[in-house]
Amino acid sequence: MAKYSNRRGFIRKVGLSTAAATVVGSSFASDKKTVNYLKRVKVNNIADDLNIALIGAGGMGTEDTNTALRHEGIKLVAVCDLYEGRRQQAKKKWGQDIFTTDNYKEILKRKDVDAVIIGTPDHWHKQISIDALNAGKHAYCEKPMVHSVDEGLDLIAAWRKSGKVYQVGSQGMSSLGNEKAKALLAEGAIGDLNYAEGFWARHSPTGAWQYRIPDDASEKTVSWKKYISNTTKRPFDAMRFFRWRNYQDYGTGMSGDLFVHLFSSLHFITNSKGPNQVSAMGGLRYWKDGREVPDVLLGMFQYPKTEAHPDFNLSLRCNFVDGTSGSTYLKLVGSEGSMDVKWREVVLKRNKSFSSDDAFAKAKASESETGYTGRKKMLPPEEIVYKAETDYKGAHYDHFGNFFRAIRTGGTVAEDPVFGFRAAAPALLCNDSYRQNDFINWDPENMKIVK
The missing domain is CATH 3.30.360.10 (Dihydrodipicolinate Reductase; domain 2)
Structure with a gap:
């Protein structure tokens, strides 16, 4: 036994x-x-600058972005949301030079975006994730990763093919506890x-x-x-x-x-x-x-x-x-x-x-x-x-730290x-x-x- x-x-x-x-x-x-x-234990990050974009600027997407920006070398360059008020608020919050749109595919076409944060309602997680990976972007997606069980294997296949870092946003995963x-x-x-x-x-x-x-x-x-x-x-x-x-x-x-x-x-x-x-x-x-x-x-x-x-x-x-x-x-x-x-x-x-x-x-x-x-x-x-x-x-800060470290070093994350x-x-x-x-x-x- x-x-x-x-x-x-x-x-x-x-x-x-x-x-x-x-x-x-x-x-x-x-x-x-x-x-x-x-x-x-403090880990020295490689200080390569990374440009990120937010897709879905509601409560959790905003919290994710604020947490990500606490890390050294991270710059927000674009925000997508389907509500005009959130796009206006994004410029007030993070700078008037930020590109805003209601079409996430415009974000994925941008060559200056290294990684995206996906904070949309759950029914868009799979498609935006797959499109982001296919566009050569690293992705941090809020939990749950998919809206239904039959979506999971398609997303896993896209991730494996892409060679990009993809992390799901259950931030407690990276907690000291x-x-x-x-x-x-x-x-x-x-x-x-x-x-x-x-x-x-x-x-x-x-x-x-x-x-x-x-x-x-x-x-x-x-x-x-x-x-x-x-x-x-x-x-x-x-x-x-x-x-x-x-x-x-x-x-x-x-x-x-x-x-x-x-x-x-x-x-x-x-x-x-x-x-x-x-x-x-x-x-x-x-x-x-x-x-x-x-x-x-x-x-x-x-x-x-x-x-x-x-x-x-x-x-x-x-x-x-x-x-x-x-x-x-x-x-x-x-x-x-x-x-x-x-x-x-x-x-x-x-x-x-x-x-x-x-x-x-x-x-x-x-x-x-x-x-x-x-x-x-x-x-x-x-x-x-x-x-x-x-x-x-906090766990949220460390979760993004693990995400950015994996991107910069070509490493992996636990919550793939x-x-x-x-x-x-x-x-x-x-x-x-x-x-x-x-x-x-x-x-x-x-x-x-x-x-």
Whole structure:
């Protein structure tokens, strides 16, 4: 039987980390927890200047661009968006000399564009990505990489043929938290993985995709026919343009927006290629504003045994009705402990155990405290906290750093189209399972549905 953990190796390594650790009190009077501070090792970039263009200047595209421009040697030369107001805003924000257009193909024809950021609604990800790669551009595409499972292999083929760098924008992939969790799991910190769970909640109206609709929204300011040219033809509808995540023709629901982050992190930490069985249920509980996707979604997934990990189960939950928490986490549970993983922090909890030499002392303590021999005490787990240092620039910054480094050095990125599709597919299959009210079998190795 394959072994997936190394308990002794972990104990040796965590012992070496105490010089950089701080011991603080916990909620248990007699218990202590250790806090370790994570630091990004500085890597000297090759300072070749790179020109980038943005295709899709909405909220996430704008955030991506602002983050990219924090890096040395990056210049924005062009912006494409189907809404005139965003094109005007781009010039105010990033300079009047920036070229703007509502036709992304004009961007791809420009010889001064080295790489594009694709921040469009999901139904345009595949086509713009393939066109960009065919035009010789490197590409950073927001997650999920594709709008439906049947689009994934075509994009992978285009990427392999192009020889260009393509990175999917699940920025948590490059976080210190994920990197530390990956190392801890490999060192045997929680033993053999048997279960994982993730949760994502948003409680604000904007977090429920209630994006602002501009007062001037009309067919005069929005290139509506371009927007719907690859999907169902409809009269102009500002809701479907500015709140596109609520509609199946353009978005991928809660799972495509949020589950895909959790899949990306889990697959990175465990070296997994994905589940072989997907099921989901949920409902539209609160946001009855004409949207077509649920605001509560639960997913269950079966991960098969591989050389990288034992078989385990995953459960994911997403809630847009939550009025209080707005919390996000990924938990990995193993035979000897668990990890709560966030992008800036990992909390490791390990089961306490006694060696054989402690058996007599434990029995005597139990007898004196409880009045009879044999009753076990309830012990809190050992807890070690790993936190990013205060000057950490964040996962989003590092994700773009990895993208630009790969372009400049001819290197690779972890979240390439193969990885990106293996994270997107189970998220997209959640939607299919929910709508079909059925289990779906998936081949994570060959990336196809099993009939």
